[in-house]
Amino acid sequence: MSAVPVGPPTPSPYAAPDVQGVRLRPPVGLAIALTVLFALVIGFDVFAGYADWNTRALMERLLADSAAVSDAELDHGYHLAGRAGMFQGQIAIVTGIVFVIWFHRVRTNAEVLAPGADKLPRGWAIGAWFIPFANLVLPYRIAVTTWTSSTPFGADEQRRWLRLTLVNLWWGTFVLARVLGWYGGRSYSSAETIEATRSAATTMLAGDVLDIVAAVLAVLFVRRLTAMQHARAAQGPVVAAV
Template sequence: MQPFPPPPAPVRPIRGLALTVVVLLGLCALLELLVLVVSIQRVSLVSGVIDDPESANVETLTANDTWYGFAGLTQLAVYVLTGVMFVVWLYRARCNAEAITPIPHRRSRGLVVFSWVIPIVNLWYPLQIVDDVWATSSPRNLPPDLGSEALNRAPRSPLVRFWWLLWLVATFGSMLFQRAAARDDSLEAIVATARVDIWFAAPYVVSAVLAVLVVMNITTAQERWRLLAPQAY
């Protein structure tokens, strides 16, 4: 006598986590705009001091220093919190995607969390993970009857690819340029560092907007499936 097959895994609610991530991404974008404004003022003020030291306004420079430090620290704290919540959401989305389309993903569940902090592989493993979750959250994205090979031939979302490219540029590009710019404590180095903040503001903001679209697209697909498949419970 054949044993009964195990019941399908439940597709768990994910909208609440998604909304939390979306709000945090929006806050990241707003803080990046604050950094942009403060950095533009910083370049103007410090460049003026370089050109004419006698024109220095100590109170204005001190206020700019305070805002620059506040914006940077606040941005870092929110960025870390957003990253943590994004990974929590992605892990839930991965579990749901496996329940919706029970085929092997290219990367293990553990790498959903740890691939972001492993050097080298963090340049493309997270992209593959999000790509696979996107594809398996809506089975119509996959070619029929390919089993474990389906993900290798599934069409990839340009939105996910564009988000990932901009996120890499904003994150790793800004870090490299910041290290090169902050070579010493000179006024010229201060100006160079602020200019890096200005250059990478647009990629940061656009990547945050695209991340919102990625999160909401996957969430909408999974919530639609959850509501249409109550038998999974």
């Protein structure tokens, strides 16, 4: 039985030469991990939303009739809200760490795919998240330049222009959800009246709903940018002096 000739193995799109000392690294594994983590974020957000709705309903009943809610119901409501906040905080830390690692990797890859496109050093893909007020703008700026730099070339070998709608929706929803969550949490902690507790629970509920939307958009953003970079990497890096 004659052996079937085997051709040379298909080279990995990430087996590329260094550009300014930077090498392409696959972000696919991190993107898969983030998809799982964001699914958990959504699940805990749903639980937190239920806890907030329960707190709000209890406050509505108390306003209608101060004897309509038992101490056991109030204790259960507070315990439920506390557990929801704890779970949200823990999954947010883990997801945030993995996201920043992925974000830094795709930003570093973009430096190979489009040298000089982003004037900020690639270390800002990590540091920008931890600078007060600047973290409302700089990560978005890096996301936009990384998205643009990762856009594959078309058949005419010209870079295609892809709309930034997904990036804009993700970032806007993410920031608004963070602001509402922060404000709602502070209001809840300092609430001294039934009306204030009800208002805080309403704000936190709105923040949880927005956080669910932001998590869905984040998954779409991560998967889309990862796929774009994979396709762009298969076309070969642009080796150019900066």
